[in-house]
Amino acid sequence: MTIPVSAASAAVEAQALLRAIPKVDEALAWLSPAGSSAAAPARLTKIVVRQILAECRRDILAGRLRRPEELSRERLLPRLAGRLAARLRPNFRPVINATGVVVHTNLGRSLLPETAAANLAAVAFRYSNLELDLETGKRGSRYSLVENLLCELTGAEAGLVVNNNAAAVLLVLQTLAAGREVVVSRGQLVEIGGSFRIPEVMARSGARLVEVGATNRTHLRDYERAIGADTALLLKVHTSNYRISGFTAEVAAGELVELAARYDLPVMEDLGSGSLLDFSRYGLEKEPTVQEVLKAGVDVVTFSGDKLLGGPQAGLILGRRAIIEQVKKNPLNRALRIDKFTLAALESVLRLYFDEEQARAEIPTLRMLTTPYAEVRRRANRLRRRLKDLPPESCGLELVRVNSRVGGGSLPEMPLPSCALALNPRKLSLNQLEKSLRRAAIPVIGRIENDRLLLDLRTVADREVAELAAILREVLA
CATH class of the missing domain: 3.90.1150.180 (Aspartate Aminotransferase, domain 1)
Incomplete structure (x- = not known):
């Protein structure tokens, strides 16, 4: 078979270009005097050089690189230095x-106040009393570092913090209702970002969902008709990420508490974006605060730490002591517990809430x-x-x-x-x-x-x- 002259010529040119690709050591030498690799580990520098030279080789074989000058030091050095600088830059960085x-959600949710950032730095490179009771010298509980603050601020009897609100909901349901029924309004079966759906979390917890009411209207009688021998609790979910308007009805927390009391059942409310501040005082839409929900008699409340609270990612569980103690003893709690950095940031944020004006001024989310x-x-x-x-x-x-x-x-x-x-x-x-x-x-x-x-x-x-x-x-x- 005869190869066309043009194809043969192109093949010869490609071979010449392939031979002109600098050697790895030669390209490494280019970088050294430029100072581009001064702070770069030798191993990373070599990886970058090999990547660029491999790209040149592929471009030649694909016919995208056809001129010898594109392989010169003047053309390749900026490319090498730029790629190396990009590799040295952290993937996770401020914007x-x-x-x-x-x-x-995509940009890190709530920003932390400066006091929280300082507290994070303080415990980041020194040992801390994470699980040491400084009064007794004995092993302590990491939860005690923020539990009293949460109770003083909200009126809860006890509290627990896990790594996010989805975990909080899962843990409470798994503790109180595994293998049993949980009654919830059909209009509150929400899905939030990341395809987190209340029904699916309930299924993972082992609880059996019992939907009541219609999408737009649920009455107290709907809950009462659904209560049976296998009912574990009544669940209320705050639809913080959407609204149904028009011909609607839902049962207030206080009414649900009174109904549950007649059947000796607990009431749980997932607030989602729970707040300790009444935003209606500042011209914003009224949202139920954690304090109001607990005062209405709800037995256990869950909400996020990194939304309206303005703190780090966390799931907060507050309520009656007997229930919280059960939740704490659940083996799943260990898999969902928070680390020392979350604790440090959360404590700093909570302390600001003892003075509402200070909280509004210093917590970036509230300020914005x-x-x-x-x-x-x-x-x-x-x-x-x-x-x-x-x-x-x-x-x-x-x-x-x-x-x-x-x-x-x-x-x-x-x-x-x-x-x-x-x-x-x-x-x-x-x-x-x-x-x-x-x-x-x-x-x-x-x-x-x-x-x-x-x-x-x-x-x-x-x-x-x-x-x-x-x-x-x-x-x-």
Whole structure:
């Protein structure tokens, strides 16, 4: 078979290019004088070099690399140095949240106050009394470090903290209702992010679900008709991530408690995004607080630590001492327990709640949720002024009124009036601008809306304004 001249020529050229690929040691030598690998382990540097050279080899064989100069030191060194710098950068790193979503699930949910960050640092590189009672010198319980605080703040008899609210719900149901029936309203069988569904968690716990009522209306008589010899408890789930409006009815916690008492049954309520603060005082939508639910007589309450509470990821279980003690003794509790970092952060956050104004000022989630529009507007103006000398042909800039969101499945219908800097790039597409900001040294995450990239200043801290301006200037230049 005769090989066409063009194909033979291409094969010869490819072989010549393959021979021109630098050797690994040669490429490593390029990096050394540039100082790019000064802080890089030799093993990682060699991995990066081999990756780049392998990519060159594949590009040659696929016909994508055809010029010898593409294999020169001048062309390959920046590529090698850039890849090495990217590998040295942590995968898990801070970003600037300019989406306007306060409790952003994808961006780490609630931010911790500075006191919590300091407490984390204090216990991170020193030994601690995690399970040592300093008074007696004997082994202690890690839960005791925050249990008293939780009880004093909420009025609960006892408390327990596990690694998230899904774990809290699972643990309580498995303790109190494994192999038995749990009665819950059909309209409260919610699904939240990550496909976490109440019915599936109940099934995993070993409890048997008994649905009552209709999707939009459930009455006290529905619960009472479902109670039988195998009923373990009545469950109420706060639909924090959605709302049913119109012709609706649901049973208040107090009514459910009275019914359960007649049958000697406990009542459990999953608050989801539980709060210790009454947000209606600050012009936001009314949400039941943990204190109110416990005061209504609910026997056990579960909620998240990293949503409206403004703390670390955790699942809090509060209620009657007899029930909490049962839950603590469940062997599954050990698999779900929190570590010393969660404890350190949670304790710091809880201590701030003894002074509501201090909590609102120092807990970032509370501060962002209750910041007036005028203050957000002033912050946006400061950002705009820092960009005033940008050439108008690079990007149009405008301050616009928008609505922020609480996020995290909390207060889903509660818009927060906010101010955003709207970017209308002239030299980049919106998608290119969004991508460039997302790939900056400190990534900036905004949102595209109405053919503009919006940077919502409600979720940008005062200390981040100068940093954000510098990143914008670099990207837009």
